[in-house]
Amino acid sequence: MAEVHTMTALLDVHVPSKRFGDRRVLDNFSLTLEAGEIVSLVGASGCGKSTLLRIVAGLDREHDGTVTLKGQPQHGVSRDIGVIFQEPRLLPWLTVAQNVGFDADAARARDPHVFTLLEEVGLSQVADALPKALSGGMAQRVAIARGLFNRPPLLLLDEPFSAVDAFTRIRLQELLLAIAREHDTTLLLVTHDVDEAAWLSDRVIVMGGGRVLDEVTITEQRPRSRRSPALTEARNRILEILEGAHVL
Numbered sequence: 001m002a003e004v005h006t007m008t009a010l011l012d013v014h015v016p017s018k019r020f021g022d023r024r025v026l027d028n029f030s031l032t033l034e035a036g037e038i039v040s041l042v043g044a045s046g047c048g049k050s051t052l053l054r055i056v057a058g059l060d061r062e063h064d065g066t067v068t069l070k071g072q073p074q075h076g077v078s079r080d081i082g083v084i085f086q087e088p089r090l091l092p093w094l095t096v097a098q099n100v101g102f103d104a105d106a107a108r109a110r111d112p113h114v115f116t117l118l119e120e121v122g123l124s125q126v127a128d129a130l131p132k133a134l135s136g137g138m139a140q141r142v143a144i145a146r147g148l149f150n151r152p153p154l155l156l157l158d159e160p161f162s163a164v165d166a167f168t169r170i171r172l173q174e175l176l177l178a179i180a181r182e183h184d185t186t187l188l189l190v191t192h193d194v195d196e197a198a199w200l201s202d203r204v205i206v207m208g209g210g211r212v213l214d215e216v217t218i219t220e221q222r223p224r225s226r227r228s229p230a231l232t233e234a235r236n237r238i239l240e241i242l243e244g245a246h247v248l
C-alpha cells in the first residue's frame, strides 16, 4: 500500500493587508511555494512586488500577514532566505571574496565555500579584486554568490538582471538556473521581462492591485529553447492576463 505523506510547503505567505499610510499596497495576497520550484512574480510598476519580497525576506514587518518557511513562522530576517536585489549592493572597500563571505566573520571570508561559489559564477580570477574593477554583469554574479553563501533553501530575487545588457542577461539566467539546480534552491523572482519569466519559471504569478490576478504554469522540460512554442504560448497568456486587468 502506498504511504501517505503530508507535504509541508517550503514557503507559505499570506498578507491580508499591507499599507503605507492610507495606501493599501497588498490586499489579501497569498502564495505557496513547493521546494525546488522556480516561481516568477510579474505585474505593473507599483503593484506591490518588491513590498511582497521584502515581507518574505523579513525586511518589512509592518504588516498583518504571516510568512511560514518549512512550517516555521518567520519573524524577521533569516539565513534560510537569501536576497538578491536589482543592483549588486557590494561593499566597495571589501574584495570580491570578502563581499561573498561578508555575512560570516572576517576569518570566514577565506572560507573555501567562498571560492567554490566564485568558481561556480566564473569569478575565481577576481577573488581579490575590489568591486570598482568589475563590470555590471560581474558585480551581479558576485551578488548571486553572496546570496547563496548561507546555503539558503529559498532565494528571493528582485529584478536581478534588469541593469545588464541582453546578452549578459541571458548568460546570468542560465547561470541562475544551473546554480538553483546544483544547490537545490527554490527561487522566487520578480521580473518585468515576460520572456525571462516564461523561460525560467515553473509558474508565473501575475499580480495586479496588490493581489494575485492569475497564474500560468509552464511544464516545458529543461533545457528549454527560448523559441519553444510552449514558452510563446505562456508569454501570450501572461500578456493576456495583464491586458485583461488593464495593466497593459
Ligand SMILES: Nc1ncnc2c1ncn2[C@@H]1O[C@H](COP(=O)(O)OP(=O)(O)OP(=O)(O)O)[C@@H](O)[C@H]1O
Pocket: 020, 025, 043, 044, 045, 046, 047, 048, 049, 050, 051, 052
Ligand atoms: N517605504 C515606502 N513608503 C511609502 N510607500 C511605499 C514605500 N515602498 C513602496 N511604497 C509604495 O507602495 C507601492 C508598491 O511599491 P513596490 O515597490 O512594492 O512596487 P513594485 O511592484 O515593486 O514596483 P516596481 O515594478 O516599480 O519595482 C507603490 O505605490 C509605492 O509607491
Ligand SMILES: [Mg+2]
Pocket: 049, 050, 051, 158
Ligand atoms: Mg519593485
